[in-house]
């Protein structure tokens with residue numbers, strides 16, 4: 110055997126292990142699924158011809174996922190397999206032939222959508238949800254029951270005539286709408302955007318705080334009943350029964366009597382999948398009869414009675430017309446490729462995001478190149494390659510801009526993010542307008558009537574330049590504006606007036622301090638009773654507040670060093686905007702914890718972290734975020750880790766369990 114074959118096999122195994130890790134653990138794939146599957150097939154072929162190089166840990170024999178250390182590990186009573194993949198009808202015909210060899214009676218199939226999310230196994234006992242576990246490595250997974258319970262598609266109690274104990278398997282996914290919502294919020298808060306719904310769903314499931322998981326708005330579909338005794342003859346019947354017991358079962362699943370019906374189903378959904386409110390990456394086919402399923406059995410990695418048909422990411426070629434640079438509300442520059450319009454995945458694509466300078470360099474993009482555009486897992490189409498044969502000899506490489514296209518200021522690049530910013534945040538037009546739009550937004554000052562378009566108009570007419578200017582607008586100024594009737598003008602004035610009652614924490618969010626999102630603003634308003642006390646706080650003092658890190662603290666200090674910001678604050682104050690905490694924001698119950706600081710760590714079971722922190726505040730105490738000499742009490746739940754260790758080294762810190770904490774606040 111040539112040595113290079115052994116090397117080749119080992120290289121492929123190493124490479125695929127790494128891709129599995131990126132995909133399942135980091136939720137950040139480096140290559141497309143199609144490329145991954147090609148490499149896997151290549152390895153499969155090589156291993157088949159060289160059985161002497163067998164390795165039980167080969168990626169061809171194991172489910173790619175792993176368990177994490179963040180949750181209790183649970184053994185699966187029934188192993189969770191992967192699915193074999195096929196990409197064309199020939200593969201399917203081969204599969205059917207293999208089935209017919211084993212089964213000599215007619216075979217029916219159930220065709221289902223292949224939801225692109227994360228799989229889950231849920232244990233039900235006596236009609237109650239008992240436990241939710243991820244697939245993990247197929248043998249054992251992470252116990253994430255609390256997170257699973259936040260998903261409204263998953264019933265907590267069943268109805269009808271359900272078996273006493275069984276597992277329900279399904280997929281947890283994000284609709285496109287909720288995915289976009291999450292990203293919009295992240296954009297508002299200046300956070301990096303998530304890449305696609307699949308890895309966002311899978312990442313959300315692994316969050317420690319189930320209240321945060323709930324906010325993600327996950328969906329679920331259940332597609333498999335599992336127990337040692339199956340109360341039906343067919344998979345189809347099981348699906349219908351599951352629906353009766355209260356499970357959300359796919360409405361699109363279809364019983365198919367032969368391969369032709371399967372092909373029709375596949376062709377239909379390949380074309381119409383973009384009309385679904387969620388993403389699918391293919392179709393799953395399952396042998397309908399439970400008896401036939403057990404006759405067929407399993408390979409090392411997947412059932413022989415099921416097969417995934419994967420859609421190819423659609424790819425088209427088109428010409429790059431220009432590269433434009435957009436300046437966002439936060440000053441971030443996004444390069445965008447303007448393309449000759451082309452039909453892709455059901456929509457006309459005219460533009461593709463180029464993300465940043467590094468990506469453009471990596472592509473080696475030249476002016477007027479013919480590029481390949483793909484719509485894969487991501488919502489925004491992306492350029493995945495260049496047809497260099499069509500490049501003209503004299504064409505120049507695309508050069509990244511050095512100055513802001515809106516205001517001419519020299520751009521700065523934040524190294525670890527590979528993104529360019531326009532630092533002129535107070536005078537760069539999109540940033541100025543963006544800041545005002547943010548100020549009136551629903552979660553900030555919530556000024557109805559003032560939409561993005563009106564604000565842009567007001568800015569063009571030089572009537573407003575920062576949020577304080579809204580408070581001196583008059584009807585005489587508004588009425589001459591395009592499409593502005595008496596009634597809408599009055600609406601704006603009323604809205605502005607009403608905003609003077611909006612509480613401090615929302616104003617703090619609204620004035621647009623970089624990195625101060627909704628949650629941070631709330632925390633700040635709890636810890637500082639007025640804009641003055643916040644203004645006077647040093648970075649060290651700010652870091653003491655829970656969830657406030659160095660980056661946020663620095664940005665707050667910087668904000669208050671700018672005279673223009675101070676002037677705006679002074680003006681807002683003079684117009685009556687709430688720049689201090691109102692009366693009685695959260696009533697106090699006692700002052701027994703006066704001057705005492707608290708920190709909670711580990712998995713709490715008697716109360717949630719939020720409730721606990723609220724109790725501390727209601728009794729006059731303060732929550733801080735790190736173990737230091739300033740900490741008086743550390744309250745530990747299950748599986749407390751590094752914070753507990755650190756606290757044990759500081760003798761002045763009192764360590765309590767949850768019950769002791771309750772006793773402490775109950776003491777008079």
Ligand SMILES: NC(=O)c1ccc[n+]([C@@H]2O[C@H](COP(=O)([O-])OP(=O)(O)OC[C@H]3O[C@@H](n4cnc5c(N)ncnc54)[C@H](O)[C@@H]3O)[C@@H](O)[C@H]2O)c1
Nearest residue numbers: 128129132138140141142145191192221223224228332393
């Ligand atoms: N790009 C990368 O780097 C990379 C790395 C690892 C894996 N992957 C991709 O992931 C695939 C392997 O992942 P996998 O093992 O999760 O297999 P899979 O995603 O191909 O198929 C199995 C999974 O499909 C899901 N599923 C969705 N709808 C279903 C339905 N109706 N019935 C049954 N199952 C349904 C289940 O979660 C099940 O676990 C690879 O083929 C590859 O495409 C990509």
Ligand SMILES: [Zn+2]
Nearest residue numbers: 513516531537
């Ligand atoms: Zn600018």
